[in-house]
Amino acid sequence: MDVLVQILSSGLTLGAMYAISTIGLALVYGSLNMLNMSHGALLALGGYVCLYAMTSLGLPAVAGVAVAMVACGIAGLLIYYLAARPMLASRNFETQIFIATIGIGAVLENIILRTFGPQPVAQPLNLTGAVVVGGVHIPHQNILILAVSVLMMIVVALLLNRTRTGRAIRATAQNRDAAQLMGIRIGRVYAQVLAISGALAAVSGVMISSLSGLLPNMGGDPMLKAFVICVVAGLGNVYGAAGVAIALGLLEAIIQYVFGVQYSFAILLLIVIAVLIWRPAGLFGRAQVVRL
Amino acid sequence: MSARTRDILIALGLAAALALVPLVVGTRYIITQMTLFFIWAMVVTQWNLVLGVAGIFSLAQMALFAVGAYATAMLGYYFAIPILVAMPLAGLVTVFVSALIGLACLRLRGPYVALLTLAIAQVIYLVVVNDTDCFTNPPSGCLPLFGGVRGFSRFGDIGFRGLLGSKWYVAHYYVGLALAVLAFVFSIAIIRGPLGLAFQALRDNPGYAMSRGVSKFKYQLWVFSLSAFFTGLAGSFYAAQFGVVGPIVFSIAMLLFLLSMIVVGGLGTIWGPLLGAAVLMLADEAMREFGDWRDIGLGLILAAFVILLPRGLAGLATIRKR
Numbered sequence: 001m002d003v004l005v006q007i008l009s010s011g012l013t014l015g016a017m018y019a020i021s022t023i024g025l026a027l028v029y030g031s032l033n034m035l036n037m038s039h040g041a042l043l044a045l046g047g048y049v050c051l052y053a054m055t056s057l058g059l060p061a062v063a064g065v066a067v068a069m070v071a072c073g074i075a076g077l078l079i080y081y082l083a084a085r086p087m088l089a090s091r092n093f094e095t096q097i098f099i100a101t102i103g104i105g106a107v108l109e110n111i112i113l114r115t116f117g118p119q120p121v122a123q124p125l126n127l128t129g130a131v132v133v134g135g136v137h138i139p140h141q142n143i144l145i146l147a148v149s150v151l152m153m154i155v156v157a158l159l160l161n162r163t164r165t166g167r168a169i170r171a172t173a174q175n176r177d178a179a180q181l182m183g184i185r186i187g188r189v190y191a192q193v194l195a196i197s198g199a200l201a202a203v204s205g206v207m208i209s210s211l212s213g214l215l216p217n218m219g220g221d222p223m224l225k226a227f228v229i230c231v232v233a234g235l236g237n238v239y240g241a242a243g244v245a246i247a248l249g250l251l252e253a254i255i256q257y258v259f260g261v262q263y264s265f266a267i268l269l270l271i272v273i274a275v276l277i278w279r280p281a282g283l284f285g286r287a288q289v290v291r292l
Numbered sequence: 293m294s295a296r297t298r299d300i301l302i303a304l305g306l307a308a309a310l311a312l313v314p315l316v317v318g319t320r321y322i323i324t325q326m327t328l329f330f331i332w333a334m335v336v337t338q339w340n341l342v343l344g345v346a347g348i349f350s351l352a353q354m355a356l357f358a359v360g361a362y363a364t365a366m367l368g369y370y371f372a373i374p375i376l377v378a379m380p381l382a383g384l385v386t387v388f389v390s391a392l393i394g395l396a397c398l399r400l401r402g403p404y405v406a407l408l409t410l411a412i413a414q415v416i417y418l419v420v421v422n423d424t425d426c427f428t429n430p431p432s433g434c435l436p437l438f439g440g441v442r443g444f445s446r447f448g449d450i451g452f453r454g455l456l457g458s459k460w461y462v463a464h465y466y467v468g469l470a471l472a473v474l475a476f477v478f479s480i481a482i483i484r485g486p487l488g489l490a491f492q493a494l495r496d497n498p499g500y501a502m503s504r505g506v507s508k509f510k511y512q513l514w515v516f517s518l519s520a521f522f523t524g525l526a527g528s529f530y531a532a533q534f535g536v537v538g539p540i541v542f543s544i545a546m547l548l549f550l551l552s553m554i555v556v557g558g559l560g561t562i563w564g565p566l567l568g569a570a571v572l573m574l575a576d577e578a579m580r581e582f583g584d585w586r587d588i589g590l591g592l593i594l595a596a597f598v599i600l601l602p603r604g605l606a607g608l609a610t611i612r613k614r
Contacts, residue, residue, distance in 0.1 A: 035403050086599050094403055095349060096598045099555055103594030106548055110588045220544070224414055227407045235403060262422040266415045273396050276408065280400050 015249020016149030024197035030236030038105035040219025046202030047209035076198025234282030330468035344560030355413035360527025368447030386524025443538025558604025
């Protein structure tokens with residue numbers, strides 16, 4: 001029983017953390033067909049900006065997160081205007097933006113490295129204490145992460161379903177040309193999507209770093225996992241991505257319990273490859289009919 | 293004279309010219325840097341085949357390079373196999389690994405391939421680094437099966453160090469040159485041969501090509517597996533040249549450096565990757581003074597070239613010609 005509670009608690013925390021960074025990626029891929037390889041650097045940027053705002057500027061935690069969200073949102077906008085927009089019309093957009101964002105990610109990560117140094121730093125946003133369920137300690141921090149993630153998911157769902165902006169984003173994702181013909185300014189939609197994705201990355205980065213500490217290259221692993229989740233869910237499927245994130249978080253917690261931490265990612269990946277061989281477009285992805 | 297014969301003749305002429313370099317240049321540093329250039333040239337010409345010609349968005353190329361390097365080191369270390377025998381064996385091991393990766397990934401669409409190959413590369417890295425159980429216990433301390441964080445050393449060398457003494461690096465220069473020429477001629481043969489034509493057809497008119505029985509999956513798997521032989525061989529020679537193999541071959545910085553060579557030179561062209569390798573190694577040399585800013589510079593070069601000059605330096609040349 002205790003083991004079950006332990007696995008549920010760490011699995012849900014992992015899954016919730018993955019979910020917020022994955023949703024941002026899925027949104028961007030869904031509307032622009034863009035795989036943002038600088039997402040990991042955005043996670044790190046969010047974590048460090050929050051640290052800076054809270055320690056050097058002395059802001060309270062909520063303000064720190066808000067500042068981080070704004071900073072990463074602006075970074076997302078810059079990525080759109082400087083890199084994505086000039087290439088949108090190009091035939092190999094998917095390949096090119098992928099390579100370009102690898103470069104941008106490296107630049108961003110190294111700027112963080114120059115500014116804050118290579119040594120690990122603790123994220124000041126950290127709750128102490130724990131709730132005891134049965135014989136298991138569940139840290140307040142884990143509960144906070146879960147709550148923030150659920151809140152962010154609700155906000156994104158409301159934004160997508162209940163606002164004009166959200167409708168424009170969904171329309172663009174469904175059919176870019178038709179959306180444009182209906183008078184949606186897709187350039188603006190793209191910019192909004194990248195800004196939202198950046199802001200979500202900031203929240204995710206703060207949450208991840210509150211558990212594992214801040215390092216300039218901290219974003220690499222979570223980004224890779226987020227991508228894996230997107231791939232399993234079917235690229236661009238936002239709700240599927242959130243569900244798969246939670247499921248994979250739980251699965252990872254189980255694998256860590258059974259086989260040990262060091263091989264968890266490798267085993268997770270073997271499962272993912274098996275899923276992809278079974279369903280090449282992901283679990284919830286529509287098999288694309290390629291028109292020649 | 294066909295385009296293929298012409299390109300191969302130019303390549304051989306260039307190789308002959310490069311063969312004269314050690315007779316003129318005596319500086320050891322320049323010779324070893326050029327040997328490194330041959331190793332990178334092998335990797336990027338094969339990566340270009342995979343990425344630029346066959347359209348496989350593989351980010352596992354550095355992992356394949358690592359497989360070649362590790363296979364050589366492990367064959368030498370555990371079985372005391374002479375390096376010259378271990379090198380082609382390592383190439384074959386790499387082909388096998390690559391075919392497995394290809395079977396798992398190549399039925400998927402472009403971006404899925406990129407993410408899955410990146411994830412596979414990361415898994416190979418994690419398995420190497422996270423394994424802390426001692427496999428053997430040499431005098432230097434505990435050694436995991438795949439070398440762990442420390443990696444392998446003392447697995448033997450080609451033998452020129454004993455034969456030529458302090459001049460061994462000149463012999464390695466010629467080995468590197470020979471291997472690079474082999475890899476480059478192979479890439480010309482693919483691009484100008486039936487496989488290259490098949491991919492050309494698939495790009496120009498996928499519907500017609502497929503209806504004539506051109507199978508994308510089959511040809512992609514061929515290119516992906518065959519080119520892995522030279523990628524693995526490059527890793528193998530890298531191991532022989534430096535005498536050390538460690539997890540650094542998996543680093544993102546190295547991946548970035550090599551990817552930049554292809555993009556700067558011109559994706560999918562015959563001469564672009566070579567040109568890019570030369571340009572980036574020179575630029576790297578120039579940036580050495582700035583040390584820490586090197587990675588920022590590389591990232592900027594990569595992004596700027598994709599955004600502003602997507603066809604690379606080779607593309608620039610063809611525009612001029614028109």
